[in-house]
Amino acid sequence: MKSRLDSVRKIYGRLKKNRLAVVGLWIIIILVITAVFAPLIAPYDPNEQDLLSSLEGPSLAHPMGVDFFGRDVFSRVIWGARVSLTISLVAVAISAVVGTILGSLAGFYGSVLDEVIMRIMDVFLAIPSILLAIAIVAVLGPRTSNLILAVSVSTIPEFSRIARSAVLVEKNKEYIEAARAIGESRLSILFRYALPNSMVPIIVQASLRMATAILSVSGLGFLGLGVQPPTPEWGTDLSLARTYLEIAPHAGIFPGIAIFLSVIGFNFLGDGLNEALNPKLKDR
Amino acid sequence: MREKILEINHLQIRFDTEDGVVKALEDVNLELYSGEILGLVGETGCGKSVTSQSVLRLLPTPPTRITNGSILFHGKNLLEMPEEKMNDIRGGKIAMIFQEPMTSLNPVFTIGEQLEDVIALHRKVDRKEANVIAVKSLVDVGLDDAEVILSKYPHELSGGQRQRVMIAMALSCQPEVLIADEPTTALDVSIQAQILSIIKHLKQDHGMAVLLVTHNLGVVAQVCDRVAVMYAGYVVEKGDKFDVLKTPLHPYPRGLLESIPRSRKVRELRSIPGSVPNLINPPEGCRFHPRCPFSTGVCDREVPVLEEAAPGHFVACHHWRRLNP
Numbered sequence: 001m002k003s004r005l006d007s008v009r010k011i012y013g014r015l016k017k018n019r020l021a022v023v024g025l026w027i028i029i030i031l032v033i034t035a036v037f038a039p040l041i042a043p044y045d046p047n048e049q050d051l052l053s054s055l056e057g058p059s060l061a062h063p064m065g066v067d068f069f070g071r072d073v074f075s076r077v078i079w080g081a082r083v084s085l086t087i088s089l090v091a092v093a094i095s096a097v098v099g100t101i102l103g104s105l106a107g108f109y110g111s112v113l114d115e116v117i118m119r120i121m122d123v124f125l126a127i128p129s130i131l132l133a134i135a136i137v138a139v140l141g142p143r144t145s146n147l148i149l150a151v152s153v154s155t156i157p158e159f160s161r162i163a164r165s166a167v168l169v170e171k172n173k174e175y176i177e178a179a180r181a182i183g184e185s186r187l188s189i190l191f192r193y194a195l196p197n198s199m200v201p202i203i204v205q206a207s208l209r210m211a212t213a214i215l216s217v218s219g220l221g222f223l224g225l226g227v228q229p230p231t232p233e234w235g236t237d238l239s240l241a242r243t244y245l246e247i248a249p250h251a252g253i254f255p256g257i258a259i260f261l262s263v264i265g266f267n268f269l270g271d272g273l274n275e276a277l278n279p280k281l282k283d284r
Numbered sequence: 285m286r287e288k289i290l291e292i293n294h295l296q297i298r299f300d301t302e303d304g305v306v307k308a309l310e311d312v313n314l315e316l317y318s319g320e321i322l323g324l325v326g327e328t329g330c331g332k333s334v335t336s337q338s339v340l341r342l343l344p345t346p347p348t349r350i351t352n353g354s355i356l357f358h359g360k361n362l363l364e365m366p367e368e369k370m371n372d373i374r375g376g377k378i379a380m381i382f383q384e385p386m387t388s389l390n391p392v393f394t395i396g397e398q399l400e401d402v403i404a405l406h407r408k409v410d411r412k413e414a415n416v417i418a419v420k421s422l423v424d425v426g427l428d429d430a431e432v433i434l435s436k437y438p439h440e441l442s443g444g445q446r447q448r449v450m451i452a453m454a455l456s457c458q459p460e461v462l463i464a465d466e467p468t469t470a471l472d473v474s475i476q477a478q479i480l481s482i483i484k485h486l487k488q489d490h491g492m493a494v495l496l497v498t499h500n501l502g503v504v505a506q507v508c509d510r511v512a513v514m515y516a517g518y519v520v521e522k523g524d525k526f527d528v529l530k531t532p533l534h535p536y537p538r539g540l541l542e543s544i545p546r547s548r549k550v551r552e553l554r555s556i557p558g559s560v561p562n563l564i565n566p567p568e569g570c571r572f573h574p575r576c577p578f579s580t581g582v583c584d585r586e587v588p589v590l591e592e593a594a595p596g597h598f599v600a601c602h603h604w605r606r607l608n609p
Binding site: 173174175177178179180181182183184185192193196197 | 382
């Protein structure tokens with residue numbers, strides 16, 4: 001156990017050398033804290049209307065101003081973090097698990113199974129992911145569960161390709177043969193030997209995919225296919241603010257900044273992790 | 285009477301490759317008795333590793349095809365055994381050590397997790413007992429600070445330590461047969477000697493049979509009881525270590541012995557001309573004849589059969605009588 005903690009510390013030590021990764025990590029930490037403690041941090045109820053101060057600019061009472069319906073933008077941005085992060089996280093988790101299992105089975109067993117799984121993935125890859133997500137939500141209706149489904153389905157192929165190639169590399173290493181020689185079953189070799197050793201690119205991909213997922217969720221929201229009003233969500237709010245952008249830019253700018261920061265945070269962290277977890281640099 | 289534990293009969297193996305069919309093994313006959321160390325020697329590419337891996341059926345199919353022969357373990361043919369039964373034998377009854385200790389351990393688990401796992405799998409004991417057995421087997425291979433080793437990851441150990449861990453893992457389930465595929469090639473000479481003496485002692489203590497694959501005749505002289513010499517997919521000579529090393533009957537092992545540098549006698553170092561033939565298009569007849577100084581017309585037409593020249597000493601050469609008057 002001690003040695004596992006040690007390796008976490010070592011990875012953090014290498015991550016620290018990359019400044020952007022640290023920035024990304026902090027953005028994400030702040031984002032997560034905001035999402036978890038939204039009810040405590042937000043000064044107002046995100047749906048509370050004060051129509052008299054509609055479209056009012058930033059002030060001490062409303063640091064990010066007020067939107068068309070008289071709601072506090074600051075509170076909505078804070079609550080929006082919760083919605084965006086939850087949906088993205090669940091969607092990426094689902095697609096990482098499903099994609100990794102499919103991809104590693106394809107890579108490990110090869111031949112017919114490989115062909116079948118990967119050709120299906122190719123079909124999904126051929127359709128632009130945002131278009132696929134729009135199609136799924138348009139058909140199934142804009143509910144949160146469908147939104148998660150849409151985002152995860154469009155990310156599964158990426159994970160399966162990465163898992164497949166990682167498992168293909170590990171599959172031919174000698175410790176796999178040694179594991180066969182000590183009588184481990186094929187499934188146990190896949191899940192206890194090949195897969196754990198292929199996790200690095202998958203973890204990195206998960207971080208990068210979080211960024212895309214946040215973008216997809218807000219994109220769908222912006223198009224009216226995502227989270228439905230009055231639930232606070234960055235993309236949906238941005239779309240609403242678009243109408244009054246000339247007279248009240250603050251109602252759109254702040255949700256936009258939130259999207260921008262969270263996307264960039266996950267991208268920075270993903271790139272940093274890619275370097276920090278690179279096995280070639282492991283013992284330095 | 286010594287018991288014949290493992291018997292390889294007329295084993296023939298083919299690999300399908302893009303360039304053609306590689307005739308890796310043609311006709312391999314070997315037997316392993318309980319409590320002995322059999323050395324399997326030959327040049328790179330002669331089929332030593334293929335033979336040893338085929339015993340545990342570790343060769344991937346395709347491209348491998350076993351086209352003939354049987355491998356009997358206590359009289360049961362391993363080549364026809366269902367996969368689940370085979371998994372009980374792998375590691376449990378027949379264990380294997382590989383050439384590269386550096387890469388033969390799973391990098392993401394500690395030594396303890398891996399070792400206890402194997403023990404729990406084959407000896408049907410709980411984690412606590414497995415730990416006790418793990419500690420004991422590490423001490424058996426000369427790793428005295430076993431507790432510390434168990435908590436470490438493979439990359440934190442040295443090559444010699446890792447190879448000992450591999451041996452401990454192979455022996456922890458008290459196998460009847462140990463297959464060691466060049467277990468010392470990747471190690472320094474001083475560690476090599478230690479590992480070999482561990483294998484020798486374990487054989488004596490547990491009555492285990494060992495199939496030692498090596499290309500080092502010094503290793504054979506040091507630890508083996510019997511030796512089999514392979515060339516291009518055939519066993520060309522086998523017998524007691526002293527018989528084969530002192531009075532080799534086949535021109536190939538003779539050549540091998542003459543290629544060892546000796547410090548006492550100052551003479552020109554001889555080598556066998558040429559190299560192991562391409563096994564996609566092997567020479568007709570005796571596969572050694574293009575490199576053999578004694579070959580005659582019969583050698584490129586007929587495959588010599590393995591015949592008993594002296595009790596327990598077998599040779600496959602058309603001219604062994606003429607060469608050894």
